[in-house]
Amino acid sequence: MTDSHAPAAPHLLVVDDDADMLRLLTMRLTAAGYRVTAVASAEAALTQLHIERPQLVLSDVRLPGKDGLALFNEIRAQHPSLPVILLTAHGTIPDAVEATERGVFTYLTKPFDGKGLEGKIAQALSLSAPAHAAQRGSPEAWQHQIISRSSRMAEVLAEARMVAHSDASVLLRGESGTGKELLAQAIHQASARTAKPFIAVNCGAIPEALLESELFGHVKGAFTDAVTNHKGLFQAADGGTLLLDEIGDMPPALQVKLLRVLQERVVRPVGSSQSIPVDVRIISATHRDLDAAMADSEFRADLYYRLNVVTLTLPPLAERREDIPLLANHFLHKLAGKYGKRLSGFAPEALKALNTAAWPGNVRQLFNVVEQVCALSTTPLVPLALVQRALRSPSVQVLSFAEARQRFERDYLVGLLKLTDGNVADAARLADRNRTEFYRLMQKHGLTPGHFKADGAGSLLN
Incomplete structure (x- = not known):
């Protein structure tokens, strides 16, 4: 009984005027799991292409009438994304080499190694496979953002799904840009917390003076310009998942406070004497070597062991x-x-x-x-x-002009407020803007001058 959901065998068009070679190729490739259409000339191949488009063309260079290079030129004009592999005798190698420069996927010299041919075909098919055909069947909803058919990633995802059903803290390791936040989101989606918030915070991107307030919140009057109570990210993620990205960049003073939160399951907003219970699943991520950071006394061992209940490593x-x-x-x-x-x-x-x-x-x-x-x-x-x-060229993020201006504007304001210790009058004077306009710009970017004052910073970190 056939599986109606099994993927169709890749379709290859094979072109060779040597009947024995054509039969041999057809038998070998069919045995390898491909569906093969075999024709004896370039003209027949072009006719076949009008009937049904294959996923790859394998052609001899020497053919009666149009040769394999002429066939390639016509395929390239009509089906530019269709991969072509040429089989060539030694005398036609220079032509085949020139063809690879024009877009032939590869060429193999006769006599060729059967396994080598199958390997090249598999490689060409993998390169030309569309994204929607990447996985056998649709990916499950919890991992739908992760595009992969890699066995390495399959192992990571299998482990992620198992750990998702527990509340164990997870440490995600991997180089920058490997997709740690996407994996954290997938773990959240596969967990019992999926209906509650998923919140990510980059511990290395927020100024040290602001990070405690962002994580734990603050009460009105906790420092200059704290004009209202502010709910921190732990409270915002209550019942859900909090990703602490780049945890290796967290300042030592905050590592102590984070450890207390993880142990006691309560947060105390800056300036408050009351602790607030929180129910949050912690996922942390880093590209740093935390073992080396611990050896250099830059990362607390007790916090590391609290965060590192389960480790998942994303491959580059x-x-x-x-x-x-x-x-x-x-x-x-x-x-x-x-x-x-x-x-x-x-x-x-x-x-x-x-x-x-x-x-x-x-x-x-x-x-x-x-x-x-x-x-x-x-x-x-x-x-x-x-x-x-x-x-x-350097792989910089492509931003619209408006996005680039917004980013520059915020960084510029943060730099001025740091330079002037949060003094708005001085910062506005340096920017050649009046105070009203400067306050409006700070409000636009969610900046509070008190966070940049020396006394405010001290109150945040004590």
């Missing part, structure tokens, strides 16, 4: 290369709407370039590269040259 993108084409196509289709582009995918050689790049910035860098090519592409199929250009 370079160790899950089978996911690169899936992620690239997923990001491309997602971003095409943002830029108002009709983009159908990447040229085969463009995908090859993505698949062989180093990716020190991991998935985040891949997203930025795809966003750059999406913003600049003028053709439905993203060409190799555009990908090479994006890979050569």
